[in-house]
Amino acid sequence: MAEKILEIRNLTTGFLTDGGMVKATDRVSLDIEKGKTLCVVGESGSGKSVTALSVMRLIEYAGGMITEGEARFDKQDLVQKSQLDMLNIRGSRIAMIFQDPMSALNPVFTVGEQIAESLRTHKRLSKKEAWRQSVDMLRRVRIPDPEIRARQYPHEMSGGMCQRVVIAMALACNPELLIADEPTSALDVTVQAQILELLLQLKQEFRMSMLLITHDMGVAAEVADRITVMYAGAVVEEGTAADIFERPRHPYTIGLLQSIPGLEGERGGELYTIRGAIPPLSNIPPGCRFHPRCLYAMDLCRTNEPPLRRSLSGHMAACWLDDTGAEDPRPGNPNNRETKVTIGNRPEVTFP
Ligand code: SF4
Secondary structure (H helix, E strand, O other): OOOEEEEEEEEEEEEEEOOEEEEEEEEEEEEEEOOOEEEEEOOOOOOHHHHHHHHOOOHHHHOEEEEEEEEEEOOEEHHHOOHHHHHHHEOOOEEEEOOOHHHHOOOOOOHHHHHHHHHHHHHOOOHHHHHHHHHHHHHHOOOOOHHHHOOOOHHHOOHHHHHHHHHHHHHOOOOOEEEEEOOOOOOOHHHHHHHHHHHHHHHHHOOOEEEEEEOOHHHHHHHOOEEEEEEOOEEEEEEEHHHHHHOOOOHHHHHHHHOOOOOHHHHOOOOOOOOOOOOOHHHOOOOOOOHHHOOOOOHHHHHOOOOOEEOOOOOEEOOHHHHOHHHOOOOOOOOOOOEEEEOOOOOEEEEO
């Protein structure tokens, strides 16, 4: 069995409000194997970022608290660590990059100084050596003329260039795990592809594992080894990229795949949307939390929460349709009419 760098078990994080504790994640469990990329996908409000911030123990600075569960990194439970211990882990062993590079950079320091600062803090390097390594990091994230760029301020760079600087800062101390929270969402489409490719190359180069959070199934198709689908704070499906793209089992995952832009021509010109909206975390529906939006909801779904069940291949889903056998209306059932579409470089996906 492959060695795990991160094992999350039943992680529940809440925010104390006037109306009581609101769960932003509910018993989330997921694993990342060493050297692999796990993508966590779902709409805004599904609990992806809260999961990442909980692992980093940054959620406490955002007003949240972990109420239950474990996050084992290299066999050590991060939930039990003090914030002092986490200071040594964050940045050096686990690094995180965020959606908006401009908000991650300090406008009053040059980019070289900001990378050097991280190196001096975690590696205790001399000023001169930290500067040399920060220029080298800019070179490794493919920034041209790194000696000149190191002396520039963030406002002198484009969004894509700033994201490269943020990646350089994150990787400067050679972390074992990189958490990337929507790293391309704030960038132009053409730059997005470059940054994704860069992340994949650097993952190999630095021998890292990666947890990539995205709402974009197209991004997941490009980079994921495994995919976890979250909805309204809970994991609803998990499997290999092939499981999710070729044999999706949860209706929410099927809806996300159908909503990928660029495929509308193959389905008659209309872009599919999942009806309704994700519920507020203070008002999660009883039973299956997806039932108000689900095309296949049954009476059972409105009252009983489906457990997350694992098939023999390791593909997991939380849906009562797994119990309906021959009457299963989901795509892939041989009784259903199917059309086939292609997503990115993935093989065919079947839709009803
Ligand atoms: S359990 Fe029911 S409501 Fe939930 S996804 Fe499955 S069919 Fe839809």
